[in-house]
Amino acid sequence: MLNLIKYFISLYYWDIVPVGSLKRMQLKKFRKVFEYAKKHSPFYRDFYTKHGVINLKIDSFEDIQKIPIINKEIMREYGFEKIMTCEKTDEINIHSTSGSTGEPFRIAYSKFEDYSAHVRLTREYMKHGYTPFKKIVLLSRYYDGHKFEVEEDLGRIAKLQKKFNLFSRDVISIFEPLDVIIEKIEKSKPYVVWSTPSIIHMLANKLEAGNKRLNIPLLHLMSETISPAQLKLFRDRVCESVLDSYGAMEIPGMGFSKNDIKYKKLIPNTVFAEVINQRILNDEKVGDIIVTNLINKTMPFIRYDLGDYVGVLDSTAFPTKKIGRVYGRFDDIITLKNGKSLTYHQSYQLFRDFHECEQYKFIQEPGGELRLQLKIKQGSDKPAIKSKVLNLWNKHYKGIDLHIEWIDQFEIDEKTGKFKVIEKIKNCTNDK
Secondary structure (H helix, E strand, O other): OHHHHHHHHHHHHHHHOOHHHHHHHHHHHHHHHHHHHHHHOHHHHHHHHHOOOOOOOOOOHHHHOOOOOEOHHHHHHHOHHHHOOOOOOOOEEEEEOOOOOOOOOEEEEEHHHHHHHHHHHHHHHHHOOOOOOOOEEEEEOOOOOOOOHHHHHOHHHHHHHHHHOOOOEEEEEOOOOHHHHHHHHHHHOOOEEEEOHHHHHHHHHHHHHOOOOOOEEEEEEOOOOOOHHHHHHHHHHOEEEEEEEEEEOOEEEEEEEEOOOOEEEEOOOOEEEEEEEEEEEOOEEEEEEEEEEOOOOOOOOOOEEEEEEEEOOOOOOOOOOEEEOEEOOOOOOEEOOOOOEEOHHHHHHHHOOOOOEEEEEEEEOOOOOEEEEEEEOOOOOHHHHHHHHHHHHHHHHOOOOOEEEEOOOOOOOOOOOOOOOEEEOOOOOOOO
16 A cells, blocks of 8 residues: 555656656666566566577667567467566466457556556546545446455555545446446446446447436546547537546556547656657558556566557657557447447457457448357367357347357458457448
């Protein structure tokens, strides 16, 4: 708790430091993570030895550029335990990436490293009017009454919630009917609603159809890129302001923007960002974003390729404190025949603990037929897996036919390095 408080205070200081001083501070933090990783992680020690940088001294940003870039595929070759810098214990929190490629990846954090993401988010909320006396609603895959790990580990938070009604929050399941979700939000009267763009898009469409509006002061979005049309729709029907976050499980909550999709302000004491391969795409200058997590020493991510590309800004703050629009994280929304919708967030809930399935993809044909493509582990029992999948599916989408196909390999989008987990096949004669 004390370390988290110190970290919270440090966010204010790093916010006001000039860019020149900030770069020197980042260089110092980068050097510490680099030295720690090559000393304690078998992966980094072997990888850096093979690439001839094991004895590299980090004294400048030019030295950083000598370090080879890594990605998820390279790290998978070595395995989870070899990347870690310590033994796995009960004091280590293990998470999985969202699986935007359909294939989750495990990541380890110390409790401080993990919960620092909550501190970053709280600090960002407070910039926009939130106080611990105001309520937050999580519109998520969880159900009412769910206790989060951070609340269980930091018992003082639970006591504050109970005794003084501080850090109050409600959970509303995304699997509730939209009318019920709207009714629960209206009853809860939150200052902040936290969800994903695809879920809020469904909610906004429902409100628009009924000519209604929610008056939420701050809507926090995560996990997907939003479009200008979505930003307008959300502010028209759901909220006063939109706080859009950029992050990944490798570095959660590393950047934010308010009511604007053209930029993200980064958290410079947590992420060191580089933008490489700068080029012109659709009349805009963009580049691939490479990130280093400056605080995770349990499972370091050093010069890590997220697979996204971002807008290049003509600013001294770029990319130390600010990057342009983020691309590569938007998923379609599938509307089912019974009027329900299927989004990435909901599909992830179905498959997050389905270890026999390596990758998956939902496809909706122009006529509405729904296919699920599965890549499974070699030698797996297909009839048993099919039965398990359909049981999971029918639990939430009973009455909707789902055709299952077995796939050996999925095609990756050349621009983003990913593929859509959910895709609608458009009718070429009607859709452009």
